[in-house]
Amino acid sequence: MLLEDPVFASRFLTLLTLSFHIIYATIGVGVPLMIMIAQWIGIRKNDEHYILMARRWARGFVVTVAVGVVTGTAIGLQLSLLWPRFMELAGQIIALPLFMEVFAFFFEAIFLGIYLYTWDRFEDQRKHLLLLIPVALGAGMSAFFITVVNSFMNTPHGFDIVDGQLTNANPILAMFNPAMPTKVAHVLATAYMTVAFMLAAIAAFKLLKGSGHVYHKKALNMTMKIGLIFAIAAAIIGDFSGKFLAVYQPEKLAAAEWHFETEEGAPLLLYGLLGDDNEVKGALKIPYALSILAFGHPMSEVIGLEEFPEEETPPLAVHYFFDLMVTIGVFMIFLALVYWIGTRWNWEFVKAKWYRWLIVLGGPLSFLAIEAGWWMAEVGRQPWILRGIMTVEEAATTSDYVGLMSILFVVLYIVLGIGTIVVLRRLFKNNPVEKELANAKGGDKA
Amino acid sequence: MTLEILGITVLWTFLFGYVIVGSIDYGAGFFNAYSIMTKKEHVLSNIIQRYLSPVWEVTNVFFVFFFVGVVGFFPQTAYYFGTIFLIPGSIALLLLAVRGSYYAFETYVSRGHKGYAFMYGLSGLLIPASLSIVLTISEGGFVHIEDGNPVLDYWALFTSPLSWSIVVLSIVAVLYISAVFLTWYANKTGDRDATELMRKYALFWAGPLIITAGGIIYELRFHNPAHYEQLLGLWWMFALSFILWLATVWFLWKRTNYAAAVWLLVGQFAFAFYGYGISHFPYLLYPVLTVHEGFTNKAMAISLVIVFILGLALLIPSLYLLLKLFLFDKTYLKGKNKKE
Numbered sequence: 125m126l127l128e129d130p131v132f133a134s135r136f137l138t139l140l141t142l143s144f145h146i147i148y149a150t151i152g153v154g155v156p157l158m159i160m161i162a163q164w165i166g167i168r169k170n171d172e173h174y175i176l177m178a179r180r181w182a183r184g185f186v187v188t189v190a191v192g193v194v195t196g197t198a199i200g201l202q203l204s205l206l207w208p209r210f211m212e213l214a215g216q217i218i219a220l221p222l223f224m225e226v227f228a229f230f231f232e233a234i235f236l237g238i239y240l241y242t243w244d245r246f247e248d249q250r251k252h253l254l255l256l257i258p259v260a261l262g263a264g265m266s267a268f269f270i271t272v273v274n275s276f277m278n279t280p281h282g283f284d285i286v287d288g289q290l291t292n293a294n295p296i297l298a299m300f301n302p303a304m305p306t307k308v309a310h311v312l313a314t315a316y317m318t319v320a321f322m323l324a325a326i327a328a329f330k331l332l333k334g335s336g337h338v339y340h341k342k343a344l345n346m347t348m349k350i351g352l353i354f355a356i357a358a359a360i361i362g363d364f365s366g367k368f369l370a371v372y373q374p375e376k377l378a379a380a381e382w383h384f385e386t387e388e389g390a391p392l393l394l395y396g397l398l399g400d401d402n403e404v405k406g407a408l409k410i411p412y413a414l415s416i417l418a419f420g421h422p423m424s425e426v427i428g429l430e431e432f433p434e435e436e437t438p439p440l441a442v443h444y445f446f447d448l449m450v451t452i453g454v455f456m457i458f459l460a461l462v463y464w465i466g467t468r469w470n471w472e473f474v475k476a477k478w479y480r481w482l483i484v485l486g487g488p489l490s491f492l493a494i495e496a497g498w499w500m501a502e503v504g505r506q507p508w509i510l511r512g513i514m515t516v517e518e519a520a521t522t523s524d525y526v527g528l529m530s531i532l533f534v535v536l537y538i539v540l541g542i543g544t545i546v547v548l549r550r551l552f553k554n555n556p557v558e559k560e561l562a563n564a565k566g567g568d569k570a
Numbered sequence: 571m572t573l574e575i576l577g578i579t580v581l582w583t584f585l586f587g588y589v590i591v592g593s594i595d596y597g598a599g600f601f602n603a604y605s606i607m608t609k610k611e612h613v614l615s616n617i618i619q620r621y622l623s624p625v626w627e628v629t630n631v632f633f634v635f636f637f638v639g640v641v642g643f644f645p646q647t648a649y650y651f652g653t654i655f656l657i658p659g660s661i662a663l664l665l666l667a668v669r670g671s672y673y674a675f676e677t678y679v680s681r682g683h684k685g686y687a688f689m690y691g692l693s694g695l696l697i698p699a700s701l702s703i704v705l706t707i708s709e710g711g712f713v714h715i716e717d718g719n720p721v722l723d724y725w726a727l728f729t730s731p732l733s734w735s736i737v738v739l740s741i742v743a744v745l746y747i748s749a750v751f752l753t754w755y756a757n758k759t760g761d762r763d764a765t766e767l768m769r770k771y772a773l774f775w776a777g778p779l780i781i782t783a784g785g786i787i788y789e790l791r792f793h794n795p796a797h798y799e800q801l802l803g804l805w806w807m808f809a810l811s812f813i814l815w816l817a818t819v820w821f822l823w824k825r826t827n828y829a830a831a832v833w834l835l836v837g838q839f840a841f842a843f844y845g846y847g848i849s850h851f852p853y854l855l856y857p858v859l860t861v862h863e864g865f866t867n868k869a870m871a872i873s874l875v876i877v878f879i880l881g882l883a884l885l886i887p888s889l890y891l892l893l894k895l896f897l898f899d900k901t902y903l904k905g906k907n908k909k910e
């Protein structure tokens with residue numbers, strides 16, 4: 125069995141834990157901002173619907189935070205358990221942002237605890253809202269710091285290797301590595317975008333299920349607007365990410381684009397299938413587009429895979445992940461833009477059932493785009509764990525039983541995943557919006 | 571003080587913090603489950619929930635702080651402990667995951683759900699047990715180097731009286747620490763029945779605690795004589811710890827001054843914990859890895875220390891606010907809400 129190989133099993137378990145954690149982490153980064161906006165509008169307009177929105181989101185949020193925290197703890201410890209050689213080396217140079225991240229967690233956890241239990245403790249609602257700022261900031265900072273670590277893995281920086289020993293370590297330079305700006309910006313923008321569309325999907329779903337309440341309409345309008353802004357930001361920053369790759373990680377871009385030969389005026393391939401002998405079938409070819417994505421000029425030269433030794437080329441499957449991500453990104457911009465214009469100009473079809481179903485679909489699709497993006501970025505780094513310095517094979521644990529542990533974690537994530545869904549459903553079913561609005565005054569449950 | 575001593579002291583202190591707040595947390599979860607099973611939840615659940623709800627995440631961060639900090643200050647530990655700790659570490663992670671999420675499921679959504687409460691109560695009790703294995707391993711004797719890689723001898727670990735005593739101690743300590751703390755907390759909330767019940771539990775676990783702790787010192791004599799010698803050199807710390815234990819029990823027995831009892835308990839564990847830590851010095855993993863060889867480079871060490879100080883400047887006021895609003899707030903304690 126493949127899982128008997130510690131290297132493969134470690135990769136599998138890392139993939140599994142990260143792909144699971146990222147769902148909750150994204151929610152953890154995005155939801156505090158959404159709560160903040162809703163509560164702010166609620167206070168400004170003195171509209172209890174928005175306040176209730178903030179409350180309900182916060183209530184669901186604690187459940188996802190809990191799972192986010194435990195899966196995050198898992199990946200944090202697993203980094204040492206599964207990749208001991210990597211952490212030994214990287215610990216000497218990139219431990220700083222990891223350490224800072226812990227403080228961000230601390231900060232977030234403390235204020236989240238306070239925020240949740242003080243809904244009715246302040247005469248002035250604005251004071252309560254203030255407590256949310258450290259939560260949103262803490263979550264954003266955690267995302268920032270962890271993404272810094274990941275960008276270091278893609279473009280290691282700020283040290284020298286002499287005779288296999290790390291010297292001249294400069295932790296600050298390591299943090300501000302070339303991959304950092306685009307990566308951090310893209311991760312944050314996509315997290316906010318995804319969460320906005322997730323909340324929009326829930327509102328659209330409620331409307332479809334027959335609740336014509338204006339509460340849901342307000343929620344839908346607000347989240348679609350926020351989603352649109354961040355989706356556009358994500359695409360623009362994504363374009364910069366492509367330009368970053370072209371310079372610093374050309375093999376990843378080339379693999380994602382099935383770009384085999386170095387050439388000027390390179391075309392962009394969309395979709396398609398890879399046959400034997402790397403022959404591309406059924407792809408859409410957009411002339412010059414790859415050169416534009418890579419350097420912003422139609423005639424510039426884009427490095428192809430031929431320039432890299434075979435054992436250093438990433439798996440070509442990353443192309444599918446890249447396409448998936450970009451397609452979803454463009455689709456969501458389109459969907460939200462049409463919705464926005466449609467509501468201004470009173471186009472009937474944006475209120476039609478089929479359009480609302482598309483919005484419902486947009487929630488899961490956005491999460492899929494996040495997953496696809498990470499799969500592309502991480503698999504596209506293969507075979508390196510630290511690009512150019514250490515391979516995955518050298519880094520992995522030598523311990524047996526990783527396969528067995530992987531199976532246990534599969535079971536765990538299934539239990540946690542189902543648990544979250546069951547619990548969230550119960551939470552909101554027992555407490556529909558209509559009922560809550562009816563007995564809005566009084567009651568101190570957070 | 572050299573940087574490595576500073577580093578290990580900070581980490582050891584945070585580990586101590588985790589031992590105390592984690593024990594309160596895990597023990598409370600267990601007592602909650604136990605009281606539901608024995609149909610006494612009307613007595614306990616309320617105070618336990620009241621304390622736990624706002625703080626459990628903060629507890630978890632202490633743990634994360636510890637292992638992230640260790641890798642930062644002593645990167646080689648990632649290699650040695652990472653390689654050998656796979657199974658106990660993974661089991662601890664599974665338990666932590668079940669504990670944290672089911673705690674949230676029960677508290678925030680399905681109050682009083684027996685299955686959930688039972689799951690997190692039991693898993694919480696086993697977490698310290700599985701984590702305590704690190705301490706056993708670090709005593710040496712269970713790890714050998716094969717083809718240049720450390721390998722853990724599971725059979726030796728499983729059949730060693732030392733490892734089982736440490737496991738038992740960790741469980742008993744959780745129950746004792748938590749019971750003493752909750753006695754004070756219940757008393758502060760003015761809940762007489764809960765106070766009496768927790769006091770009973772605290773007194774019940776006080777004896778087993780001191781017996782297992784003594785037993786470990788005795789077993790160490792055979793397992794790691796060098797460490798044992800160093801422990802004896804610090805006999806006064808353990809003697810003080812014992813005296814503080816006596817004083818705690820006395821206060822509980824007399825039903826006076828529960829607040830002092832809690833502080834004495836913290837002191838008791840502090841002396842034992844630091845005494846143990848100092849006697850273990852300079853080894854991180856006996857005898858292959860010491861604090862000195864495992865230490866990171868200077869630039870990293872200095873930046874970690876700076877970040878640590880800045881971090882504390884941020885955290886201490888926030889923690890103070892949390893404690894002020896919940897732990898020491900009279901109206902919150904009594905279960906009412908007030909407007910500010």
Ligand code: HDD
Pocket residue numbers: 278303306307308310311314315317318358359361362363365366369376449450452453454490491493494495496497498499500501
């Ligand atoms: C909702 C999610 C989402 C959406 C709609 C997009 N992305 Fe993305 N993308 C991510 C979510 C994501 C991500 C999960 O956040 C990644 C994975 C690693 C990273 O840095 O961000 C990512 C990585 C990533 C990378 C690799 C960066 C690297 O490896 O360093 C590139 C080149 C792009 N993206 C480009 C785009 C473009 C041109 C998009 C056009 C619409 C786009 N992304 C939409």
Ligand code: HEM
Pocket residue numbers: 134135136138139142143146203207210270271273274277498499502503506509516
């Ligand atoms: C601190 C930052 C990170 C570290 C140290 C890290 C570490 C690793 C390691 C060691 C691998 C194994 C190599 C491999 O199997 O390809 C890996 C792969 C992977 N990582 Fe990252 N990662 C980080 C950030 C992330 C983040 C934030 C995600 C988002 C979910 C992510 C997603 C993945 C995925 C999906 C894989 C599997 C790729 C594969 O199987 O080839 N990583 N990562």
Ligand code: HEM
Pocket residue numbers: 142145146148149150151152153188189190191192193194195196197198199200203229230233263264266267270271311315627630631634
């Ligand atoms: C290798 C990758 C990662 C590691 C090692 C990691 C580590 C952790 C740890 C240890 C926690 C628990 C902290 C606590 O006890 O409170 C956590 C939670 C969290 N992580 Fe991750 N993380 C990773 C990837 C990410 C990414 C990519 C993001 C954001 C884009 C992220 C955002 C968060 C957030 C916001 C939380 C708080 C819990 C929540 O609000 O849901 N993490 N992570």
